Amino acid sequence: MNENQQLAELLFGNIDKTPEDYEKIYPARNLKEGARVTRFAPSPTGFLHIGGLFAAMIARLNASTTDGAFILRIEDTDKKREITDGVTEIIKGLNAFGIEIDEGVIAFNEEKGEYGPYQQSHRKEIYQSFAKRLVEQGLAYPCFCTEDELNELREKQEELNVNKGYYGEYAKCRNLTFEQQKEKLEAGLPYVLRLRSMGDENKRISFDDLIKGKIEMPENNIDVVLLKTDGIPTYHFAHAVDDHLMRTTHVIRGDEWIASVPLHIQLFKTCGFKVPKYAHIAPIMKEENGGKRKLSKRKDPEAAVSYYIEQGYPKESVIEYLLTLANSNFEDWRKANKTAPQSEFPFNLKKMSTSGALFDLIKLNDVSKNVISLMTAQEVYSKALEWAKEYDEELYALLSKDEAFAKGIFSIDRGTAKPRKDIAKWSEIKEYVEYFYSELYKPCYELPENLTKQNAVEILEQYIKEYDYSEDKDAWFNRMKNMCEPLGYTPNVKEYKANPEAYKGHVGDVSTVIRIAVTSRRNTPDLHSIMQLIGKDEVVKRLNNALDFYKN
Numbered sequence: 157m158n159e160n161q162q163l164a165e166l167l168f169g170n171i172d173k174t175p176e177d178y179e180k181i182y183p184a185r186n187l188k189e190g191a192r193v194t195r196f197a198p199s200p201t202g203f204l205h206i207g208g209l210f211a212a213m214i215a216r217l218n219a220s221t222t223d224g225a226f227i228l229r230i231e232d233t234d235k236k237r238e239i240t241d242g243v244t245e246i247i248k249g250l251n252a253f254g255i256e257i258d259e260g261v262i263a264f265n266e267e268k269g270e271y272g273p274y275q276q277s278h279r280k281e282i283y284q285s286f287a288k289r290l291v292e293q294g295l296a297y298p299c300f301c302t303e304d305e306l307n308e309l310r311e312k313q314e315e316l317n318v319n320k321g322y323y324g325e326y327a328k329c330r331n332l333t334f335e336q337q338k339e340k341l342e343a344g345l346p347y348v349l350r351l352r353s354m355g356d357e358n359k360r361i362s363f364d365d366l367i368k369g370k371i372e373m374p375e376n377n378i379d380v381v382l383l384k385t386d387g388i389p390t391y392h393f394a395h396a397v398d399d400h401l402m403r404t405t406h407v408i409r410g411d412e413w414i415a416s417v418p419l420h421i422q423l424f425k426t427c428g429f430k431v432p433k434y435a436h437i438a439p440i441m442k443e444e445n446g447g448k449r450k451l452s453k454r455k456d457p458e459a460a461v462s463y464y465i466e467q468g469y470p471k472e473s474v475i476e477y478l479l480t481l482a483n484s485n486f487e488d489w490r491k492a493n494k495t496a497p498q499s500e501f502p503f504n505l506k507k508m509s510t511s512g513a514l515f516d517l518i519k520l521n522d523v524s525k526n527v528i529s530l531m532t533a534q535e536v537y538s539k540a541l542e543w544a545k546e547y548d549e550e551l552y553a554l555l556s557k558d559e560a561f562a563k564g565i566f567s568i569d570r571g572t573a574k575p576r577k578d579i580a581k582w583s584e585i586k587e588y589v590e591y592f593y594s595e596l597y598k599p600c601y602e603l604p605e606n607l608t609k610q611n612a613v614e615i616l617e618q619y620i621k622e623y624d625y626s627e628d629k630d631a632w633f634n635r636m637k638n639m640c641e642p643l644g645y646t647p648n649v650k651e652y653k654a655n656p657e658a659y660k661g662h663v664g665d666v667s668t669v670i671r672i673a674v675t676s677r678r679n680t681p682d683l684h685s686i687m688q689l690i691g692k693d694e695v696v697k698r699l700n701n702a703l704d705f706y707k708n
């Protein structure tokens with residue numbers, strides 16, 4: 157055994173599996189040409205951020221559109237920052253938005269797939285096996301420097317005004333002899349394992365980022381830490397080992413990692429791994445005071461995916477909106493393919509924003525209104541009910557009390573060529589259905605400016621005389637028109653516009669008075685359908701109540 161091998165034994169005597177063993181356990185995947193293996197690799201350190209969901213969606217899409225595989229890997233090497241239920245929160249968040257996992261962690265301490273374990277804290281021996289090999293090859297070494305020594309080093313580098321970090325002549329432990337290493341190890345000194353960097357900061361490395369294009373940076377010359385004192389890997393080393401063994405083809409992640417790519421490429425090469433393709437996603441931005449800033453976990457409630465769940469945005473809407481942020485041609489595609497499933501969109505990494513898409517809640521609402529307008533009444537009913545069960549007891553009770561009635565509400569003007577776009581989220585449903593339920597109804601008889609109370613009295617008195625529950629929509633509308641002339645209105649809007657002095661108003665004003673009397677709103681879906689659903693007695697009662705109001 158040469159000295160490197162002896163050192164490797166001293167450090168990792170307990171490790172008996174070799175990298176070759178792991179290559180066999182995790183063989184190359186049998187995938188069709190062009191299939192992409194992607195992963196979402198969050199740390200369980202907080203709630204799922206909308207940016208995380210965005211990245212997961214993009215990785216998911218890349219795998220689905222190429223018949224590849226999408227992995228959920230939990231990067232829990234930093235136990236200090238981990239939160240209770242961190243893993244469950246991530247899984248719950250992804251599930252809530254329909255992001256399905258092909259492989260990886262699927263519940264607390266539960267996983268599926270042949271390339272696991274998928275939780276880094278369960279992979280310690282794997283990392284150590286690869287670390288051991290690097291030591292055997294002289295490509296990694298133990299560093300015994302204390303916190304104080306590292307601080308001193310930093311101060312010295314500051315004084316000399318040179319690059320900071322553990323490298324070259326500043327890398328004290330890089331040149332320890334085997335005897336010195338052995339002595340320190342035998343004395344039980346704590347150590348980290350460092351890469352013996354062969355990089356030269358005067359040379360440049362370039363790579364093609366699938367989103368950002370060609371990027372050039374200096375090579376890494378820092379002897380970075382691979383394993384911490386507790387034998388747990390740093391993010392960088394774990395990334396190389398995991399993405400190699402999980403046979404990831406495309407590393408899709410936040411662009412805060414771009415600066416580390418030279419190191420990552422170096423690690424892949426040093427370990428003898430094929431370098432994956434990289435795609436770095438710019439953060440989601442928010443407009444503020446005319447400028448742009450990153451959506452912030454601390455400042456913006458909409459940064460947490462729980463916000464969308466609590467507000468009752470359907471998962472389809474959130475994904476649909478994220479797709480508009482992901483590829484600017486998505487909206488055109490959607491116009492041409494109104495009802496196609498989202499999964500059919502030909503997503504393209506190259507069409508992603510390189511500087512960060514702007515997040516806009518108003519736009520989200522518009523997108524969501526459109527998505528909801530295309531759902532069936534049954535879908536709206538069951539999704540709203542499911543939301544209400546958790547977040548609005550009163551609404552839940554109302555909707556479940558008479559299912560057919562509730563579905564009747566959601567059926568009005570639905571399934572037509574131009575469905576109405578009234579609802580953006582389930583938390584708006586209560587207001588939307590308010591006037592259908594006497595329990596919720598709060599009459600408000602305010603008229604538009606062009607109508608007086610006297611006008612309303614005349615219209616209502618006439619309509620109460622004529623009201624016929626049994627008539628169909630056409631008959632009802634003809635009645636509206638026929639009522640016009642005797643009351644001094646015209647059934648013809650054009651005619652009214654040409655000669656407004658000649659009339660009190662037009663047929664729209666007549667129906668507005670009735671609409672307000674029955675629903676307290678100026679704008680509703682089809683009024684005839686509403687009155688049919690509310691029922692004869694209730695309609696008559698409301699018409700009379702309104703009449704009384706205007707008379708006084």
Ligand code: GLU
Binds near residue numbers: 197198231409410413
């Ligand atoms: N655990 C890293 C993070 O939370 C993952 C980065 C990556 O996807 O490689 O950002």
